Amino acid sequence: MTIVFGIFLLTLLVITALGIVHTRNLFVAVMLLGIFSLLIALNFFILDAADVALTEAAVGAGISTVLFLGALALTSERERLGTRHRWLSLAVVASATLVVLYATFDKPRFGDPNAPVHQHVAPWYLEKTPEYVDIPNVVTAVLGSFRGYDTLGEVFVVFTAGIGVLFLLSSRRGGANHRPPGERDASGIGLREHVIPRVVGRLLVPFILLFGLYVQFHGEYGPGGGFQAGALIAAAFILYALIEGEDRTLAAVPQRWLNALMVGGALLYGGVGLAGIVLGSNFLDYSVLGADPVAGQHLGIILIEAGVGMTVTGTLLSIFHAFAARDRA
Amino acid sequence: MELLGLYHYWVFVVLLMIGFYAVVAKVNLIKKLIGLSLFQSAVFLLYITMSKVSGGTAPIVLPGMVDPLYSNPLPQVLILTAIVVGISTTALGLGIVVRIKEEYGTTEEHEIQEIDRR
Numbered sequence: 384m385t386i387v388f389g390i391f392l393l394t395l396l397v398i399t400a401l402g403i404v405h406t407r408n409l410f411v412a413v414m415l416l417g418i419f420s421l422l423i424a425l426n427f428f429i430l431d432a433a434d435v436a437l438t439e440a441a442v443g444a445g446i447s448t449v450l451f452l453g454a455l456a457l458t459s460e461r462e463r464l465g466t467r468h469r470w471l472s473l474a475v476v477a478s479a480t481l482v483v484l485y486a487t488f489d490k491p492r493f494g495d496p497n498a499p500v501h502q503h504v505a506p507w508y509l510e511k512t513p514e515y516v517d518i519p520n521v522v523t524a525v526l527g528s529f530r531g532y533d534t535l536g537e538v539f540v541v542f543t544a545g546i547g548v549l550f551l552l553s554s555r556r557g558g559a560n561h562r563p564p565g566e567r568d569a570s571g572i573g574l575r576e577h578v579i580p581r582v583v584g585r586l587l588v589p590f591i592l593l594f595g596l597y598v599q600f601h602g603e604y605g606p607g608g609g610f611q612a613g614a615l616i617a618a619a620f621i622l623y624a625l626i627e628g629e630d631r632t633l634a635a636v637p638q639r640w641l642n643a644l645m646v647g648g649a650l651l652y653g654g655v656g657l658a659g660i661v662l663g664s665n666f667l668d669y670s671v672l673g674a675d676p677v678a679g680q681h682l683g684i685i686l687i688e689a690g691v692g693m694t695v696t697g698t699l700l701s702i703f704h705a706f707a708a709r710d711r712a
Numbered sequence: 713m714e715l716l717g718l719y720h721y722w723v724f725v726v727l728l729m730i731g732f733y734a735v736v737a738k739v740n741l742i743k744k745l746i747g748l749s750l751f752q753s754a755v756f757l758l759y760i761t762m763s764k765v766s767g768g769t770a771p772i773v774l775p776g777m778v779d780p781l782y783s784n785p786l787p788q789v790l791i792l793t794a795i796v797v798g799i800s801t802t803a804l805g806l807g808i809v810v811r812i813k814e815e816y817g818t819t820e821e822h823e824i825q826e827i828d829r830r
Contacts, residue, residue, distance in 0.1 A: 386716075393723040396757075400730045400750055404738070412746055423753055430764045431771070431783035438795045439756070447749070447799050454742060454806040458813045462740040463820055472737035480729045487725060492717030494766030496781075501765060505784045513773055521771040521785040522792070530789060537793040544800030551807040605772065610796045695796055702803045709810060 389429050396422050407462045409455055417448040433606035434522045437598070441614035446699055449621055453706035516680045518603040526608065527684040531667040534687070535652055538694050542649045545698030552705040574626050584626040591619035599692050603681070609688040613695025621703050629707050638704060641697045648693030655686045720761040727754035741809045741819045745802060752798050756791045763787035 399419045403412050420443025428436040466472070491498035508525050516524040526534050574580045599612030624632035655669070662671040669683025670676035731754060734747025763784040771785040809819055816824050 390716075390719055393720065397723060397726050397730075400727050403746060403750065404730055404734045404743075409740070409742055409746075412743065416746055416749060419750070419753065423757060426757065427760050430760045431768055432760045432763060432788045432791070433770045433772075435756070435760060435788050435792050435795070438792050442795050442799045443753070447802065450799070450803050450806060451742070451746070454810055457810045458742060458819045462738070462743055464739045464822065466737045467739050467822065469737060472733060475736065476729050476733045479732065480725060483725045483728070484722065487718050487721040490718065490721050493720050493761065494717070494764050494768075496765045496768075498762065500762045500787065501784050505786045508785055509771060509773075509782055519773050521773060521782070522788050525785050526789045526792065533790075534793060537797050540797045541800045544797075544804045547804045548807040551804070551811050606770070608792075610792055614796065614799075698800060702800070702807075705807070706810070 385429060389426065392422055392426050392429070396426065407465055408460065409462060410452075410460050413448060413451040413455065416451065417444045420444040420447065434520075434608065434611065437606050437611045438614065441611055441618055445618040446614060446621065446703075449625075449703065450706060453703065453710065456710050457706070515677070516684070517677045518681070518684065520603055520605060520607075522606075523602050523608050523684065523688070527687050528669060528680055531656070531687065534691065535656065535667065538649055538652055538691055541698050542645055542694055545645055545701050548702045548705050552709050575628065581626050584622055588619050588623050588626075591615060591622065595619060599688065600685075602688055603684060609691025609693075610695055612688075613692045614699065616692070616696045617699035617703070620700055624703070624707065629704065633704065636700070638701070641701045641704070644693045644697030645701060646697075648690040648695070648697060651690035651693065652687050655683055655690070659683075721758070724754050724758045724761065727751075727757065739821045741812065741821060742806070744821075745805050745809065748805070749798070749802060752794075756795065759787040759791045 396419065399415055399422060403415045403419065406412050406415070420439055424436045424439040424443065427433075427439055491500075508529060509521055512518070512521045512524045516528050518524055574584070595612045595615035595618075598607035598615060599609060602608030602612070620632060620636060623635075655672075656667040659668040659671060660666055664671040667683075670679045672682045673679030728751055731747045731749070731751030734750065735744050738744055738747060763786070765781060765783045768781045768783040771782040771788070773780070773782075812824065813819050816827050818824060818827075
């Protein structure tokens with residue numbers, strides 16, 4: 384039954400993707416992209432990847448849609464000329480499709496427990512996590528501890544992308560930080576005039592925040608962690624900004640706090656790594672942080688997850704504010 | 713039934729190529745970025761498909777489970793971080809498109825090239 388549902392969802396995915404590429408209205412394409420993200424999140428859930436599904440639903444369907452819409456507001460909603468070199472492109476894409484499809488026949492069948500991907504380090508992670516790290520969620524253990532270097536790199540990439548967007552969009556026209564006070568126009572008021580979005584949105588914001596914090600602090604036990612929590616908390620503030628307007632959101636959480644969150648999160652993560660060296664072990668080895676190795680691992684994972692959550696929240700919100708401020712400049 | 717085991721991979725290929733087509737054939741820069749997002753999502757789907765073990769469950773170790781079988785946590789970790797990195801880089805791309813629109817007054821690739829040639 385799950386297989387039938389999975390095939391149904393995958394087919395829907397393909398149809399949605401075709402719709403996204405086919406439509407000339409970019410607004411429609413972005414909305415369909417949100418639906419696409421929700422569908423693929425459902426697929427991830429069916430494929431046992433609860434953490435990934437949570438991330439995709441928060442990031443893909445929520446924040447990505449808002450950012451694309453922000454960019455559309457600054458550019459244009461329609462594609463003027465749809466396609467160029469259509470037949471040449473189709474020929475290239477069709478031949479590439481055939482080559483990759485041919486390659487899939489050598490792949491291990493879906494769900495095969497003897498596939499090479501399941502033979503290497505994964506069984507070791509599953510077997511040793513209870514002993515070395517002693518937290519139920521193996522995904523968090525691998526993310527935070529066993530492959531902490533990877534995650535540190537990803538956090539710095541997120542941080543760098545955030546800085547890049549701030550550089551690009553805060554130049555010349557006056558960025559989010561230095562807009563003259565008292566400047567308010569229609570777009571700054573948000574949806575305050577509309578009763579239903581306002582009432583529903585205001586009800587939802589605190590619960591989304593609460594859920595975000597739950598996901599942050601419960602990440603060791605269930606699906607969750609810093610990346611998901613950061614996206615959820617950012618989504619709550621973005622919703623608030625859409626309803627109440629940019630000014631009130633920036634009054635509640637000023638841009639300098641967001642900058643501090645971005646930098647502080649990355650520094651906290653790096654600092655935990657350095658603490659490992661100072662206490663006589665390797666970079667990002669949490670075992671020496673606590674009274675015994677397992678307690679040290681727990682402390683280390685909580686700290687770096689907090690760092691990840693801070694950086695992701697700060698970066699996503701800064702990016703959103705940069706687009707929104709550009710809109711009104 | 714044997715070939716049904718490849719259906720996930722075929723969907724991955726089709727999605728990947730739909731995204732690829734949007735990147736190479738579409739003229740609008742935002743549409744290209746949307747295509748890039750599709751391409752990226754297809755790769756996510758490939759990794760998560762590979763992590764699945766038949767009859768397995770999410771890799772959360774709970775006491776009292778008899779002879780548990782878990783799906784592979786490693787691809788999930790890679791993709792989890794990749795999703796957040798993906799949105800950050802997409803935002804960077806959108807930022808560049810917005811700046812291009814401000815400088816050139818258009819987001820259509822051929823018009824930008826014409827302005828550059830002048």
